[in-house]
Amino acid sequence: xxxxxxxxxxxxxxxxxxxxxxxxxxxxxxxxxxxxxxxxxxxxxxxxxxxxxxxxxxxxxxxxxxxxxxxxxxxxxxxxxxxxxxxxxxxxxxxxxxxxxxxxxxxxxxxxxxxxxxxxxxxxxxxxxxxxxxxxxxxxxxxxxxxxxxxxxxxxxxxxxxxxxx
Numbered sequence: 001x002x003x004x005x006x007x008x009x010x011x012x013x014x015x016x017x018x019x020x021x022x023x024x025x026x027x028x029x030x031x032x033x034x035x036x037x038x039x040x041x042x043x044x045x046x047x048x049x050x051x052x053x054x055x056x057x058x059x060x061x062x063x064x065x066x067x068x069x070x071x072x073x074x075x076x077x078x079x080x081x082x083x084x085x086x087x088x089x090x091x092x093x094x095x096x097x098x099x100x101x102x103x104x105x106x107x108x109x110x111x112x113x114x115x116x117x118x119x120x121x122x123x124x125x126x127x128x129x130x131x132x133x134x135x136x137x138x139x140x141x142x143x144x145x146x147x148x149x150x151x152x153x154x155x156x157x158x159x160x161x162x163x164x165x166x
Contacts, residue, residue, distance in 0.1 A: 033063035102163050109159035113152055120145055121152035 037059035041049060049055045110118050119138065123129040124145075131149070135142045 029067060030060065030064060033067065034060045036063055098163075102160065105160055105163070106156065109156045112159070113155055116140075117148045117152045117155075120148040121156070124149055 034056070037056055040059065041052060041055065046052055110121065113121065116138070120134055123134050123137075124131065129137075131142050131145045134140070135145045138145070140148075
């Protein structure tokens with residue numbers, strides 16, 4: 001097993017060695033990942049790291065994997081490539097009108113609900129309360145809160161069904 005004090009002393013030599021390997025392969029991403037890892041080490045304090053060589057190797061590897069996943073997971077399409085597709089800015093006015101109509105109809109649907117159903121729905125869906133919190137606040141059983149919530153959701157779904165995408 002290596003001496004932790006010695007490992008802390010020779011991390012810089014290991015860094016130089018790794019840079020040499022990356023430069024030999026002309027891998028800018030690897031050099032960047034290693035630079036980021038070493039910068040993180042220096043900012044946090046090298047003395048706090050038990051095995052700087054292992055930390056540097058693992059950190060560089062993790063950064064490379066993360067970068068690879070980021071590049072391959074995100075599909076990027078320029079606006080120029082979307083020539084035949086309607087751009088978001090041109091549909092903004094229609095969306096605003098639809099959103100206003102949907103909000104008005106949601107308000108009307110909520111007004112049609114019995115008071116307790118409406119209160120349960122608003123607290124759960126709009127304010128983020130749990131069923132238990134609502135039951136405690138309104139002096140209801142949790143089962144009753146669930147029934148009110150089911151009734152409210154069913155009513156709102158029926159009232160707003162024509163807004164659903166076809």
